Amino acid sequence: AKGQRLVSSPPKSLMKPLDVPNKLLMGPGPSNCPPRVLAAGALPMLGHLHPEFTKIMDEVKEGIQYAFQTKNEWTFAISGTGHAAMEASVANLLEPGDVALICQNGIWGQRLADMVERNGSVAQKIICAYGEVFTLDTIEKGLKEHKPSLVFVTFGESSAGTAQPLEGLGDLCHKYNALLLVDSVAILGGRPLFMDAWNIDVLYSGSQKVLGAPPATSPISFSQRARDKIASRKTKIRSYYFDANELANYWGCDKGPRRYHHTGMVTSVYALREGLARLAEEGLEKSWADHKACSELLYTGLEKLGLELLVKEPELRNPCVTTIKVPEGVNWKDVTDYAMKNYRVEIAGGLGDLAGKVWRIGIMGYNCRPENVNLVLKVLGEALESLRK
Numbered sequence: 482a483k484g485q486r487l488v489s490s491p492p493k494s495l496m497k498p499l500d501v502p503n504k505l506l507m508g509p510g511p512s513n514c515p516p517r518v519l520a521a522g523a524l525p526m527l528g529h530l531h532p533e534f535t536k537i538m539d540e541v542k543e544g545i546q547y548a549f550q551t552k553n554e555w556t557f558a559i560s561g562t563g564h565a566a567m568e569a570s571v572a573n574l575l576e577p578g579d580v581a582l583i584c585q586n587g588i589w590g591q592r593l594a595d596m597v598e599r600n601g602s603v604a605q606k607i608i609c610a611y612g613e614v615f616t617l618d619t620i621e622k623g624l625k626e627h628k629p630s631l632v633f634v635t636f637g638e639s640s641a642g643t644a645q646p647l648e649g650l651g652d653l654c655h656k657y658n659a660l661l662l663v664d665s666v667a668i669l670g671g672r673p674l675f676m677d678a679w680n681i682d683v684l685y686s687g688s689q690k691v692l693g694a695p696p697a698t699s700p701i702s703f704s705q706r707a708r709d710k711i712a713s714r715k716t717k718i719r720s721y722y723f724d725a726n727e728l729a730n731y732w733g734c735d736k737g738p739r740r741y742h743h744t745g746m747v748t749s750v751y752a753l754r755e756g757l758a759r760l761a762e763e764g765l766e767k768s769w770a771d772h773k774a775c776s777e778l779l780y781t782g783l784e785k786l787g788l789e790l791l792v793k794e795p796e797l798r799n800p801c802v803t804t805i806k807v808p809e810g811v812n813w814k815d816v817t818d819y820a821m822k823n824y825r826v827e828i829a830g831g832l833g834d835l836a837g838k839v840w841r842i843g844i845m846g847y848n849c850r851p852e853n854v855n856l857v858l859k860v861l862g863e864a865l866e867s868l869r870k
């Protein structure tokens with residue numbers, strides 16, 4: 482336009498080089514990415530329907546099937562972080578008026594319930610304290626009382642630090658004609674998980690935890706039961722972006738030629754591919770064993786420092802996220818600040834009901850190494866010592 486003046490000049494901040502410090506991320510995620518993952522993210526761009534890229538998508542699918550231990554055809558990655566996979570699950574599995582039974586023992590149940598309501602569906606909750614898990618009996622009572630079409634549990638709770646036992650739960654839900662939806666964002670690769678053997682209907686995870694890829698993509702898989710529910714919907718899926726029928730087509734999970742639905746997250750998919758490849762090369766069993774060993778090293782060290790874990794029963798702890806009670810008289814933030822300022826090590830504070838009351842330490846994927854655990858213990862010990870002085 483003639484005579485039209487720019488209302489702002491190029492920002493000075495953008496004239497300086499990009500500045501990113503190196504930090505050791507020992508919080509609940511994101512975790513540090515292995516060099517091969519970072520390198521993958523810098524590879525040349527491809528078109529989102531180019532054969533070289535759709536081949537990489539197929540490799541990602543196989544990697545997710547392995548990580549989830551499933552043969553489900555509808556297995557792919559959502560473009561978006563864990564919350565996107567949560568929204569996608571709700572949008573596809575629930576129609577307006579449908580009832581979901583939400584097992585809430587931390588913030589993830591709370592958030593999923595919020596999404597259920599925003600979808601026009603009904604969230605019925607059973608609640609237990611952060612640090613505790615649900616028994617099959619409690620869930621069965623909920624199933625009898627609320628007659629939901631969907632049950633939600635968080636396998637690896639990252640606000641509370643628990644690992645919800647899943648064996649028998651899928652069968653129980655199916656007995657009451659409900660589907661089972663499981664969040665494994667903060668635990669996948671850290672502890673045994675068998676989607677098919679445990680009869681889980683929809684399982685989702687995230688890229689930035691054990692898989693060590695940047696936050697961007699979220700693995701998800703749908704059982705035949707879940708697909709039947711989607712196929713028999715009377716109402717349209719409320720989200721265009723998350724419509725699993727469209728996504729399954731784009732990911733080559735149906736017979737049809739792939740259609741453009743949205744532009745796939747090309748370079749983020751390369752990175753996810755490398756995170757999955759690393760897990761495949763190492764093997765799930767080794768990954769599970771390493772997370773177990775490193776988390777036990779952490780528990781022992783914390784006890785030596787006189788610190789108390791929130792989750793009493795070792796079997797019920799999420800090996801990837803440990804919640805530690807902040808001792809009386811200590812300001813949690815002084816400790817996390819000390820770690821960041823002196824060592825560039827991230828330790829996180831609490832979320833939800835536990836804000837101010839716990840620290841959270843993450844042990845995930847590439848960072849799951851004894852030397853990192855020992856460093857965190859040293860830093861914690863020093864920080865507590867310096868505060869006592």
Ligand code: PMP
Pocket residue numbers: 509510562563564565589635637638639640664665666667687696
């Ligand atoms: N579920 C769990 C258990 C999580 O730990 C997280 C991330 N902290 C999410 C869901 C949401 O993932 P995102 O932040 O990647 O959207």
